[in-house]
Amino acid sequence: MKSKSEVKSRGPKKIIIPRRIPSEVPPKRIPVYPTPDKTTCLECPCFPKEDPYIRNKKLNPCQKTPLTxxxxxxxxxxxxKLPKAFDWSESDVAKWLTDDVGLGQYTECILNNHINGRRLLLLExxxxxxxxxxxxxxxxxxxxSKIRELFSMELIRFARSIGLPPRKPLTHCTIFKSRTGPSWGVRRNWNRCDILRWMKILMPEPEHMDHWDLVWYQKPDFPKIKFGRVKKSGITYNYIPHYNPQPDVCREYLIPRKFKIQKxxxxxxxxxxxxxxxEPVREEKKKIVTPRKSRLIPDRISLTGLTGKDLILARRKMARPKFLP
Incomplete structure (x- = not known):
């Protein structure tokens, strides 16, 4: 039996709190391969070991084309570079508000709300x-105005054309980089051109293709199979309707002023x-046509309200039923 001195006493269990991992981490960029077999990189000066087809050995497949x-x-x-204010702490923002802006009475508002350099951009x-x-x-x-001057941001004016983007492109990049949170992995790794391509302001990134890349997809299949004089099957095609555009109608017109304000x-x-x-649509009134009296069509006789002699005479004038009940 082991003595009590030999038995090791267990210490307090250490609690390990895992660090938060950003939910969106962009994958690494795939390198561009200039050859169709996708085995030769841009830096390597050699050919792949197994050639899919015979090439001219004098051509250098790793030769880089000049950048556009x-x-x-x-x-x-x-x-x-991004503005230096991105790395400011809360005390730096309070100092800037006192020295540069001249409004030191709002220092407590900055410190109590934990406004650092990145959050300062939200106060724009x-x-x-x-x-x-x-x-x-x-x-x-x-x-x-001082925040826009500090971060080089654009002020959206009232008379700005609606055909333009809501802000200048670099202003979008500054706002995109200032946000933190679960998407911080994407915001940290993306550069300015990636942001503008994602917003469709810039065209997509051009692809580098050498001679063999261009030829690879143009090779004809061998042997070729061609079909000629094949009868069409009974496929019914849906008719696409074509609508005539409606003419533009002007709903406004000029009239002289009744009251002249400016002399x-x-x-x-x-x-x-x-x-x-x-103009309101006027409904046409139907003309009330009274039928003419005719001997062939006798007047309709109503017995309501008749008594005595008038009732007897009215019954005599009424048509008799043709068939007995």
Whole structure:
């Protein structure tokens, strides 16, 4: 039997809390293979061991084609650095609000709501400032303008054309990179051009294809099988209807003003646009036609309200039934 001194006492069990893993982690990029058999990489200067068909050995399949202007411009955009304010702490934001903006009375609002450099970008929306107890309109204007200047963001004006995107492309990239959460794995690894391609602002990434890639899909099948003079089966095709477009109708027209408010305008320009309402559809009244009296069609006799002699005379004038009951 082991003594009590020999028996090891168990210590407290260590609790291991697993770290949170981002729910969306983008896969690694697949390398581009210039050869059709997909065995030769861009860096390797040699041929694959098993050639699917005889090639000219003088051609170098690993020779890189020069980058297009589109890719060179994309590399310049990807090398643009994000604003330094992204790495600010809560105290840095409070210091910026006191020194640069000049509104030190809102330091507690920043510290109590834990607003760091990335969350500071959310305050570009004026409605969010009211939620952290900043309600002075002049102060809201000053803070939002300083945030746009700090992050190089675009102010959406009222008279902006609706045909344009809601913001400039680099503003979208800055907002995309500022968010954190379960999708942080995607937001950290994507560059600016990936974001703009995902938003369909840029075209997809061009594919590099050498001579053998282009020829591989153009080789004809051998032996070929051709069909000629084959009778069509009784396939019924659905008729596609074609609709004539309706003409554009203008629902507005110009009329002269009844009350002239501005006196500096000539009478030839005193016109306003009015809505042209459709005229109400008038229903045609049916004409009441009274039938003419005829000897062939006797008048209909009603016995209601008749008594005595009038009732007897009215019964005599009524038609007798043709068949007895």
């Amino acid at each position: 202007l589109y890719e060179l411009a994309a590399k310049v955009v990807d090398r643009l 929306d004026p409605s969010n400032l009211a939620q952290i107890n900043i309600k002075d309109f002049s102060h809201i204007q000053k803070i939002t 500096g305008i000539s009478d030839s320009q005193q016109y306003i646009w009015m809505e042209k309402l459709p």
